[in-house]
Amino acid sequence: MNGSTANGSAAAHQQAFHRAVAPSSPPVVVAGAGSFAGMMAASQGAAPAVPFSGSAGSPTASYAGAGSQRARSISIPGKPSSMPRLLTPFDQGDIRILLLENVSQGAVDMLRQQGYQVDFHAKAWSEDELCDKIGQYHAIGIRSKTKLTAKVFRRAEKLLLVGCFCIGTNQVDLTAAAKAGVAVFNSPFANSRSVAELVIGEMICLSRQLADRTNEMRAGEWNKVSKGCYEVRGKVLGIVGYGHIGSQLSVLAESMGMSVLYYDVVPLMPLGTARQVEKLEDLLAASDFVSLHVPELPETKNLIAAPQLAAMRKGAYLLNNARGTVVDLPALTDALDAGHLGGAAIDVFPREPAANGKDTFVDALNGFESRLRACKNVILTPHIGGSTEEAQTMIGIEVANAIIRYINFGGSTGAVNFPEVDLRVITQADSDDVVRFCHVHHNVPGSLKAVNEILGNHNVVKQNSDSRGDVAYLLVDVAGVDEEAKREIYERIGQTKANVLTRMLS
């Protein structure tokens, strides 16, 4: 059928862009891009048959934006190849991806295997560097140090998506990205196992007073004691927040002979023999260890404060690997100093140092650091709950997958700033003449009507759309369309008033 191999690996493919730009913007020329038919022909090693837009082999791209608002259309045509059918056997060598901040090599390999051109850099880029070069790229992968501002997005003429190879997305202006039709993906849960394992380790360390014994030995003191030291077997672990981390912790803890209770705001099916309790107070009163795994929300601010600490069993342990605002830490130091709690493990703090370094975890940060450091049997760690090599690898795989899925199939599930829309894949069993349109548009009345008028006489085999704030996203598969009809639909959708970005995958 074309140059793609049956397993979807990249062969000779091409890609064309058609865009409407503000008059001041220069025409965008994509190296190697040509007519739709030319691409098909190129991927088959044959001569172009039907020009698509501009002259074959030297396409022009144009914008027709209203004011500074970007409106653009991008066509990524190709032919089916695999099962499910690969929608983008265009020359993926034309897709340029910028990876900054030393993202995992596994992700780099995955993206290169797709045939994308990947530029890899170990360091973060400044706003000026980004503004200078972002216009060449269809996707950018960053970690937490690269700031993607509205100014950067204004220069990102080809950009389809941002992959944050990390948990947070604060470094990205998500609203500006959405307005520009750029989907942002991250990997919020890839480090769940790492956090759950750390909690297991911390529970053992707390119940054996390991931090204090280690500190004594480092100071030259031999202090062999068994009083107040326990096994974790047979003890009750109370998990607050039974999500990705909490539920995983539940399984690990039970395998060590612990009983598990959990409290969550939603009813959740227990794993193993864990049991959900109705009220936080019930959990606090019954647990030897209380481990927090809730998100940072207004409702979780100081979820554990003086009354909740008082409600915990005498000698119990508190572990916070969730977010710093969830525990009232001065109240915790009071409970520890009073001997009410047997110890605590704290990995997260309301304010955390911006960078590693000596004399950074000091009272100037939150005001309670020296008191907390002086408490007995307290494990203090610098927000390392999810920081493992395995988590980095998992993050790389998850974000690379999101990038591939969005570029090749249009699926935006998991996007943090953008409507999440997916469509069942087009398979080998579907006829060859099915084409997919990915249409990012302004969420305004009449926008879908305008598109449906264009599609009205065609066989729409499936479609799905959603909106989020000002941005809406439509995925639609149309069958039985020849080259000319594909081109016409694609260009007309790209010209609708609400259009932000339209791509065509086939």
Ligand SMILES: NC(=O)c1ccc[n+]([C@@H]2O[C@H](COP(=O)([O-])OP(=O)(O)OC[C@H]3O[C@@H](n4cnc5c(N)ncnc54)[C@H](O)[C@@H]3O)[C@@H](O)[C@H]2O)c1
């Ligand atoms: N220390 C680290 O390095 C590290 C790493 C990863 C995640 N985290 C943090 O761990 C926390 C949990 O992460 P996750 O991936 O398990 O999240 P998740 O979204 O999968 O689970 C959170 C759970 O908390 C529940 N919840 C929400 N509000 C609640 C409330 N008021 N009371 C009780 N339950 C409530 C939710 O229903 C959900 O089941 C998050 O705060 C996350 O930021 C920390």
